[in-house]
Amino acid sequence: MTQQVPRGPDHLFCPFWRMRQSKVCHTCPLWVQVRGTNPQTGQEVDQWQCSLSWLPMLLIECAQQSRQTGAAVESFRNQMVNQREVAAAMVDEIARRAIAARARGNGAPPVLEDDPDDGSR
């Protein structure tokens, strides 16, 4: 099924053909339909227009998506840093307990003097 291509507006002129858009746009491959959301107004868009006219809106949309991606990557990075710090603290604690157990040399489970869970206080 072929899609009906509407004619361009009568009050605008093509900069290439220097003719009214109503005379030429429906024959041009740059005459395209765009559906989506206008990034400036948030309103739905479903419209035929010259690709050159769409460019500013698409560039704004692209910049917006890039900003959102950057924010998501930064958030992910911050979570990774926090998790790495927690993991490093856990490794430190395990190493400390293992060293203390070896120092006692009795093979008993490691109990540190400042360990609040060992019940020695």
Ligand code: SF4
């Ligand atoms: S779509 Fe753009 S380039 Fe093509 S005829 Fe229309 S105004 Fe000109």
